[in-house]
Amino acid sequence: MSEPTLLxxxxxPPPRLxxxxxxxxxxHASAAEPDVFADQLTAADVLLVxxxxxxxVRRAWPGPGSRPRWVHTASAGVDHLLCPELxxxxxxxxxxxxxxxxxxxxxxxxxxxxxxxxxxxxWDLQRRHEWRHRETQRIAGGRGCVVxxxxxxxxxxxxxxxxxxxxxxxxxxxxxxxxxxxxLDGLLAGADWVVCAAPLTDATRGMFDARRFGLMRPSARFxxxxxxxxxxxxxxxxxxxxxxxxGAALDVFQHEPLPADSPLWDTPGLLVSPHMSGDIHxxxxxxxxxxxxxxxxxxxxxxxxxxxxxxRGYVPGH
Amino acid sequence: MSEPTLLxxxxxPPPRLxxxxxxxxxxHASAAEPDVFADQLTAADVLLVxxxxxxxVRRAWPGPGSRPRWVHTASAGVDHLLCPELxxxxxxxxxxxxxxxxxxxxxxxxxxxxxxxxxxxxWDLQRRHEWRHRETQRIAGGRGCVVxxxxxxxxxxxxxxxxxxxxxxxxxxxxxxxxxxxxLDGLLAGADWVVCAAPLTDATRGMFDARRFGLMRPSARFxxxxxxxxxxxxxxxxxxxxxxxxGAALDVFQHEPLPADSPLWDTPGLLVSPHMSGDIHxxxxxxxxxxxxxxxxxxxxxxxxxxxxxxRGYVPGH
Numbered sequence: 001m002s003e004p005t006l007l008x009x010x011x012x013p014p015p016r017l018x019x020x021x022x023x024x025x026x027x028h029a030s031a032a033e034p035d036v037f038a039d040q041l042t043a044a045d046v047l048l049v050x051x052x053x054x055x056x057v058r059r060a061w062p063g064p065g066s067r068p069r070w071v072h073t074a075s076a077g078v079d080h081l082l083c084p085e086l087x088x089x090x091x092x093x094x095x096x097x098x099x100x101x102x103x104x105x106x107x108x109x110x111x112x113x114x115x116x117x118x119x120x121x122x123w124d125l126q127r128r129h130e131w132r133h134r135e136t137q138r139i140a141g142g143r144g145c146v147v148x149x150x151x152x153x154x155x156x157x158x159x160x161x162x163x164x165x166x167x168x169x170x171x172x173x174x175x176x177x178x179x180x181x182x183x184l185d186g187l188l189a190g191a192d193w194v195v196c197a198a199p200l201t202d203a204t205r206g207m208f209d210a211r212r213f214g215l216m217r218p219s220a221r222f223x224x225x226x227x228x229x230x231x232x233x234x235x236x237x238x239x240x241x242x243x244x245x246x247g248a249a250l251d252v253f254q255h256e257p258l259p260a261d262s263p264l265w266d267t268p269g270l271l272v273s274p275h276m277s278g279d280i281h282x283x284x285x286x287x288x289x290x291x292x293x294x295x296x297x298x299x300x301x302x303x304x305x306x307x308x309x310x311x312r313g314y315v316p317g318h
Numbered sequence: 319m320s321e322p323t324l325l326x327x328x329x330x331p332p333p334r335l336x337x338x339x340x341x342x343x344x345x346h347a348s349a350a351e352p353d354v355f356a357d358q359l360t361a362a363d364v365l366l367v368x369x370x371x372x373x374x375v376r377r378a379w380p381g382p383g384s385r386p387r388w389v390h391t392a393s394a395g396v397d398h399l400l401c402p403e404l405x406x407x408x409x410x411x412x413x414x415x416x417x418x419x420x421x422x423x424x425x426x427x428x429x430x431x432x433x434x435x436x437x438x439x440x441w442d443l444q445r446r447h448e449w450r451h452r453e454t455q456r457i458a459g460g461r462g463c464v465v466x467x468x469x470x471x472x473x474x475x476x477x478x479x480x481x482x483x484x485x486x487x488x489x490x491x492x493x494x495x496x497x498x499x500x501x502l503d504g505l506l507a508g509a510d511w512v513v514c515a516a517p518l519t520d521a522t523r524g525m526f527d528a529r530r531f532g533l534m535r536p537s538a539r540f541x542x543x544x545x546x547x548x549x550x551x552x553x554x555x556x557x558x559x560x561x562x563x564x565g566a567a568l569d570v571f572q573h574e575p576l577p578a579d580s581p582l583w584d585t586p587g588l589l590v591s592p593h594m595s596g597d598i599h600x601x602x603x604x605x606x607x608x609x610x611x612x613x614x615x616x617x618x619x620x621x622x623x624x625x626x627x628x629x630r631g632y633v634p635g636h
Contacts, residue, residue, distance in 0.1 A: 107431070109427070109481070110432055110434070114437055116424070116428070119428060119432055122591045123438050123441065129583045129584075130578075131576055131592045133594050135599045136594065136597065137599060140420050140424065163477070256449075258449055261447075265444055271441065272444045274440075276453075276454065279452075
């Protein structure tokens with residue numbers, strides 16, 4: 001039996017796959033050469049989407065020829081992959097569930113405290129050598145609402161709870177410890193902190209829009225560390241500028257990198273970071289190690305973890 | 319029996335003492351009129367140091383005439399009050415123990431995460447509309463060292479622990495859950511986060527100096543929310559500029575307000591805030607309520623809480 005072919009949709013730096021040497025034939029593809037990728041796709045057994053910023057898979061998948069039996073993406077979200085042809089195929093899709101949970105939860109906690117304690121203004125004042133005492137907000141005793149019940153959303157809710165914020169978790173359907181979609185609007189109306197950690201699917205696209213920002217308290221703040229298109233960006237800018245909510249922090253955007261002329265950069269009360277909330281030192285090594293471990297299971301014919309429900313667009317949990 | 323006289327060393331806004339109307343004669347003093355204050359001091363039964371930024375009590379206390387039997391300061395630290403004459407008098411000194419613990423712990427957690435996740439640089443980049451992804455630091459799994467075992471130090475240690483930072487508490491003497499002074503240097507050498515929450519006394523003045531910064535790891539960061547003179551500021555600037563440590567955040571300073579020409583404002587890697595870590599909305603009301611409650615105990619001849627050990631310079635705890 002010949003070695004399986006592993007196609008890597010590459011990015012810099014590439015994954016460390018040395019441990020698989022001699023057990024798999026590795027081919028590299030680049031988002032810069034879509035036609036070559038489309039050809040390579042027909043001959044690959046496994047596809048590793050290392051360049052998770054590209055939607056090339058979704059564009060190249062529909063087409064003639066055979067397809068990988070397994071696609072793994074080095075990301076939590078799978079929105080950049082799924083097209084109807086892949087959803088309805090036999091191909092198994094897995095994600096990097098587990099790698100980003102704790103780092104993102106810490107990042108969100110940092111944003112929450114930074115907004116409560118007005119740290120951005122403090123450092124503006126520092127730049128001007130200006131000593132201006134202000135009163136700030138206590139976070140303990142506040143209320144949080146985290147939308148998204150995957151491990152990232154749960155880690156965020158746990159971390160906010162550990163800081164004394166009474167935090168509700170909202171999912172598609174109600175179950176133990178999780179509020180259903182039908183309770184979302186009511187929870188938004190009572191929350192001091194609203195965090196979006198939901199997968200991007202047809203059901204969630206644009207869910208944070210003018211109507212939902214209008215439900216929130218004028219003192220509420222909004223954080224998105226999931227995917228940009230969950231938020232109607234123009235509506236968010238209007239809500240922050242119009243003081244319908246007190247502020248927001250976005251790590252993800254409709255278009256990434258965020259264009260230099262986007263109004264988001266300059267909206268007072270809106271904090272922008274470049275899609276980095278989960279990316280701690282060594283994160284790529286962690287992602288590479290996770291893939292190698294999963295590859296060894298696949299090679300041995302064992303069941304894979306982190307299997308995406310392709311119809312729903314995420315890995316179902318408890 | 320005539321009403322007791324309560325002298326308030328005032329600040330804007332003044333304390334709300336309406337609940338004591340008819341039970342006490344309230345006189346107001348100002349740090350701007352030290353001679354008047356010295357006179358008033360001889361006729362007061364109780365002194366409320368509402369303007370805790372002034373060291374007028376320490377300057378005016380030594381002198382002729384009788385003195386208040388009880389001095390309460392609306393602050394956690396009592397360094398601005400204590401002079402040998404007060405220490406060796408019968409006068410009871412109490413502080414605002416309990417008001418600032420949770421707010422300061424949140425503030426420190428925010429500074430820690432902000433430094434780990436490089437938020438100040440992110441917001442500098444935002445100002446320039448510059449999208450630059452960077453890798454940041456995970457805080458869970460790191461080590462913390464909090465110096466000071468009062469309720470503020472303990473709240474900080476609890477909060478950092480809740481965020482997954484293994485945090486040691488260092489006090490004057492070792493006891494259950496507390497490391498002694500003799501273990502400090504070793505703990506500093508292993509810490510990712512060093513937080514100063516100690517009272518300012520003769521024993522602690524200047525304790526964070528070149529030698530101690532030299533013991534710390536190049537990746538370590540230092541936070542001071544206690545009192546400025548605990549730190550030798552020139553040594554800290556040198557340690558940060560010389561990359562002996564990775565950064566620092568100071569909320570308190572040798573001279574407050576920090577002079578506009580201080581090098582601390584412009585030291586890269588050094589974050590400056592204007593002595594506000596514990597000051598959440600409503601903090602003055604909390605301080606006023608706490609004093610009224612304590613006054614009612616004093617009026618009833620009951621024992622006061624938060625009594626300072628004047629020799630040691632802080633309220634001894636467990």
